Amino acid sequence: xxxxxxxxxxxxxxFIKGLCIECFKNRIGIARLRDNEITVEMCTxxxxxxxxxxxxxxxxxxxxxxxxxxxxxxxxxxxxxDRVEVSGWVLESKLDxxxxxxxxxxxxxxxxxxxxSKSVVVRFKPSKxxxxxxxxxxxYDTLVQVRGSRxxxxxxxxxxxxxxxxxxLDVVETREGVDLYFSHRGGASRFLSALKSEARVKISRVEHxxxxxxxxxxxxxxxxxxxxxxxP
Ligand SMILES: [Zn+2]
Ligand SMILES: [Zn+2]
Numbered sequence: 001x002x003x004x005x006x007x008x009x010x011x012x013x014x015f016i017k018g019l020c021i022e023c024f025k026n027r028i029g030i031a032r033l034r035d036n037e038i039t040v041e042m043c044t045x046x047x048x049x050x051x052x053x054x055x056x057x058x059x060x061x062x063x064x065x066x067x068x069x070x071x072x073x074x075x076x077x078x079x080x081x082d083r084v085e086v087s088g089w090v091l092e093s094k095l096d097x098x099x100x101x102x103x104x105x106x107x108x109x110x111x112x113x114x115x116x117s118k119s120v121v122v123r124f125k126p127s128k129x130x131x132x133x134x135x136x137x138x139x140y141d142t143l144v145q146v147r148g149s150r151x152x153x154x155x156x157x158x159x160x161x162x163x164x165x166x167x168x169l170d171v172v173e174t175r176e177g178v179d180l181y182f183s184h185r186g187g188a189s190r191f192l193s194a195l196k197s198e199a200r201v202k203i204s205r206v207e208h209x210x211x212x213x214x215x216x217x218x219x220x221x222x223x224x225x226x227x228x229x230x231x232p
Contacts, residue, residue: 016080016109024080030107030116031075031084038072038120041127045136045170048129055129061095065122073120075105083108087115098123128170136169140181141222142188148229150199151177158194166191185223192227200230 002011005020007027016024024030041050042064048055049064051071058064069089077084087106093099099122107114128136146155155171155178167187172179182188195201205226 014112016112021112021114025114025116028080029078030081030114031105031118032078033073033075033118033120036118036120037123038068039123039125040068040072042124043129043132044126045128045132049124050127050129055131062091065089065091065095065099065101068122069101069103069120073103075103075118077107081107081109081114092119097126128172136181139183140169142182142185143222143224144180144182144188144191145177145224145226146180146195146229147177147226149231150229154195154198154229155180158191158198162191162194188223188225192225195227195229202228202230204228 002013003015003018004011005015005023006018007023008020010020010022012020014021017028019027042048043050043055046057047061047064048057049068050056051068056064056067058067066089070086073086075084075086084105084107086103088104090102090104091099092102101120101122102117103120104115104117107116152173159166159168159171165187167183168191169181169183170179172181180188180191182191192201192203203225206223
């Protein structure tokens with residue numbers, strides 16, 4: 001039986017609550033989303049992403065985006081809609097820490113299938129997964145803690161100038177400054193002398209801590225060096 005849409009006057013056979021499919025999509029919509037933006041942590045070391053309490057690895061960042069959408073978006077059917085599910089997705093912007101994605105949705109209202117899409121943002125927050133934290137804390141030889149109000153600015157300038165193989169395992173910004181984990185002492189001392197040529201630095205603490213035996217059976221120790229940068 002041919003009916004008329006109460007909103008646009010179009011004639012057709014499939015109507016929901018007196019509205020044609022187009023008007024139903026525009027006026028009521030097939031789904032509600034809890035958020036238009038999903039933020040997940042991404043380990044800057046291994047690239048795994050945290051969804052809920054678990055860290056997942058993916059072949060490519062695109063795969064990660066797809067998995068995040070499937071696991072996290074969970075669209076809810078709007079009024080008069082029986083079921084709604086994610087049927088696909090495409091990147092709307094270049095893949096980055098913040099990526100815009102068009103999510104395709106498929107809804108069923110009785111025997112009628114309605115397709116629509118919504119734009120969402122997937123945001124990656126740089127983080128470290130527990131496995132990598134354990135790995136790095138097990139591997140480092142020297143920890144250099146740079147302190148002072150200009151620590152961040154000067155550390156990154158020094159690192160950019162030095163380049164090359166310093167054996168840096170990780171650079172962690174903390175509230176007090178920047179912590180640099182080195183896999184070998186040579187790298188740490190190269191870094192410290194470069195730091196001294198950039199600013200007045202007070203080396204205020206050197207600690208040795210025994211961490212068991214090396215592969216050759218020698219006693220192994222770790223060094224923590226605290227470098228305070230003088231205020232200008
Ligand atoms: Zn209509
Ligand atoms: Zn990791």
